Amino acid sequence: MSYPFITYLVITFVTGALILWWVRRRIRQIELQRATRMEDFHRFDAVRTTSPHKNPVQRARSSALASISNRFTIIRRVLVASIFIIWIMALILPFMGFIPAAVLSTFAASFAVVVGFAAKTFVQNFIAGVVISFSHQLRIGDTVIMDGHYGTVEDISVTHTVIKIWDWRRYIIPNSRMLEKEFINYSIVDSYYWAHVEFMVSYEADIDVIQEISLRIAEENKYFCDVEPPSFWTMALEKEGVKCWLAAWVSHPADAWNMRSEMRTQLKKELEERGIYTHFHRHMWASAPSGQKETSESGNASHQPSPIIFPGG
Known part of the structure; x- marks a missing residue:
């Protein structure tokens, strides 16, 4: 060779x-x-x-x-x-x-x-x-x-x-x-996740009070990862109301799922307790004054809604 x-x-x-x-x-x-x-x-x-x-x-x-x-x-x-x-x-x-x-x-x-x-x-x-x-x-x-x-x-x-x-x-x-x-x-670099929720409030609501309630709810959540304080933003002024975002860190995407759910639940409860309503078309149903019950066409006593009027509503 x-x-x-x-x-x-x-x-x-x-x-x-x-x-x-x-x-x-x-x-x-x-x-x-x-x-x-x-x-x-x-x-x-x-x-x-x-x-x-x-x-x-x-x-x-x-x-x-x-x-x-x-x-x-x-x-x-x-x-x-x-x-x-x-x-x-x-x-x-x-x-x-x-x-x-x-x-x-x-x-x-x-x-x-x-x-x-x-x-x-x-x-x-x-x-x-x-x-x-x-x-x-x-x-x-x-x-x-x-x-x-x-x-x-x-x-x-x-x-x-x-x-x-x-x-x-x-x-x-x-x-x-x-x-x-x-x-x-969600895990390609690390497992940290910035969990956020979006919600609406009426134009009559005090935005400073909304921010204080939101940040406290996020900080007290058991899934909150204290790498930095939660954040609150006013995202848009729409005809239905003011769009707000609340965001906070969690250490794993699985925690974000539960944290978002709990933040939404707490926001609904506290906003209702303080008489803060979402969207301009929100109505509060109340009983008519005593002795002023109205009768429906069928003759049964009924309670009539007392609407909360918001701008544009």
Whole structure:
């Protein structure tokens, strides 16, 4: 054999060996990163709830670790096998001239037909699964909104992704479609979340009193994360009333769900207790003065509404 031929074989052999070593090492590093992240996870639900399962956190963590291990094992085997085949083909490339062209073309055409028709969908989903596994845009345990569904990523296999929706239904998406989707990820950088609620008050309300009530309700909420004081904004002056926003930090998206609900409940209660009404069309129903009951057409006594009149109402 000539010197250039030997040089080609040596370079190809060394390069292939280095690529195989690096790919195996890199896959292992990413697998360990994902597993370590799961060990630190303490919440696997989009909404705080009491699970019907025993030890729900440990159950979810074990399932996630098993999914990560299985997924990366499959990826490692397929990628290593693919690289090994390409490596061998590169090594025997100089000998291709001894093989009849008809045999090579027949083999290539048969392989293309099998992959193109029989395994097209699987190959697309598998390649997409590999891309998702190596990216940081979506990981098991992330809290997301996808196609209008709010939940957590429960599983990412080599062919599909499973979103556990807040009501415990499962939304399953093929990985080939996942690469084309736009979604909100609440956990991509950290789990902190600025929970806010929007509400309306009438133009007759004292905005300073509204602000004082709102900020106190947020600060006293058990889910409030004291990284900075809550914020209150007057967002718009609309014909229905004054639009207000109240926002406060929480440490996890699941806490935001409960905090928003509790802030809305407390705002409604306290605003009603102070006689502060929302929207200009709000009516207060009161009994007619004693001895002045009016009778409906059917002859039954009825109470007539006494409307609170607001500007424009």
